[in-house]
Amino acid sequence: MRTKWALAAAGWMAAGAMFFPLLWMFLTSFKTEITAVATPPALIFKPTLDNYAAVLERADYAQFAANSVVVALGSTLLALAVAIPAAYSMAFFPTRRTRGVLLWMLSTKMLPAVGVLVPIFLLWRRFGLLDTRIGLVLINSASVLPIVVWMLFSYFREVPREILEACRMDGATPREELFHVLLPLSKPGITATALLSIILCWNEAFWSLNLTTVRAATLTVFTASFSSPEGLFWAKLSAASTLATAPILIFGWISQRQFARGLSFGAVK
């Protein structure tokens, strides 16, 4: 009983610690620049919408948001299109090297992105991909690919092999096997993977900051543009951040049930 209480308390504390900065950002976005930097921090203040007005006036929020949506969805779809066949073959036709390949794919995530910035930049410039949504979709899907493959691989492995064999005996081609049996059976897992990928792509900043300027810039670029080396900008930055994170927060909140289901997706009976 006591451990249960302790666990609950620890859970609440962890959730609080993660939520507090968001709450603080949200509150700050309604303060004036002066109250925003006040010490001790002001808890009671007269809320103002000035920051939002200023932020929306200075930049075209809708365009950044549209870019974010297109890039996050596009990257996720592309990553899934590549990862599903890859994970399928690794899960059901493994070779001696399959484990090694998986580990290697994951290890590429340990390479800092800056390490390949220059070659990627030069390539993108050469192929006219700089400041394009396509360019960002390509690099983002490549960067989530290892995680997507890894997750799909683990979900596919949960599908009993005999079910796919039965499908083969029933006369299915590999494509039919994939579309009629494997994908429907691992739907919760694929959904969770897609959600995670969307969130990762949405929050991605490094490549959007370096590969885009105006036309294809996403909300992370939008947010960053409100930080400046001098002057008071906390409140406006908070307003911009709130605008940038709100869509994905709402999205996450709506999809949390599918997400939890996918993460706890056990053996298919």
Added chain:
Amino acid sequence: MASIELRSVGKRFGSHEVVRRVDLLVEDREFVAFVGPSGSGKSTLLRMIAGLETVSEGEILIDGQSVARVPPAKRGLAMVFQSYAIYPHMTAAENMSFSLRLAGVPKAERDAKVREVARALEMEALLERKPRALSGGQLQRVALGRAMVRQPKAFLLDEPLSNLDAALQAQMRLELVRLHRELKTTMIYVTHDQTEAMTMADRIVVLNEGRVEQAGTPLELYNRPASLFVAGFIGAPKMNFLPAQGAEGRTLGVRPEHVRIGEGGELAGEIVALERLGARTYVHARLTDGTRLVAEAAGDTGVREGDRLAFRILPEGRHWFDGSGRRVT
């Protein structure tokens, strides 16, 4: 309808040889059972016939044609898996009609076929249910139905009854035999249960460590086992094995029904246990040299535990095996 021929088929997983030089001809419409202990390669052999496993050596022919390059989907065989392998996201009817759907059969025709098979299996009431809502025995029927709908050239069944309780097993055994008679289709049936094989099959193939120990009708195997292994595997209770006097290294095998009690026999022993089945009694004895012996006696036999008795072995029930375990005729 199909004959299936194996020509010195072998299978290796890495350096582990699982099936060794198996030669076998399964005739059209024959019901053949593969039996053997766990790990003897029964499933592997069946899966090679199905095309789910590659063949390391030799070749497999269906209706005289080599199927080395034919994928499972094109072999025209149906398989029933031990785990049933029912598609969890489809109803029973969808499971059964899936192969027809893939083959492009029109819906009306599919439905008619499914209904016809469901009637034969007495499972019409289950058709709209999802697998989640079905019991083990019902899933078994769906799996059988799914195989039957396709009208395959042959059925491959891998321990299809092992997940059912004893009563259901006995009932399904009879039903499978009836189906085989009605469908007039080749069937290969894998089991580790020799009773199942004995009661159902036209012919039994006994496998041991990936090799065929003996292939023959149930009675051939029972009456003339080719090796100690087959002698010990076929028949329940097991055949008695006695070290032969005089002939060094030889073994004398004798089934319980060929041992008579208390008739001036050549063996003497003490009764250690009695197994009364009503119609007959199995008498377990320990002979003077320590060997165990089981004898079949009448149901109302008067003997009791601890009795010291003589046992006689009927001449027609003697099986001789040499030092390497082969039968000596």
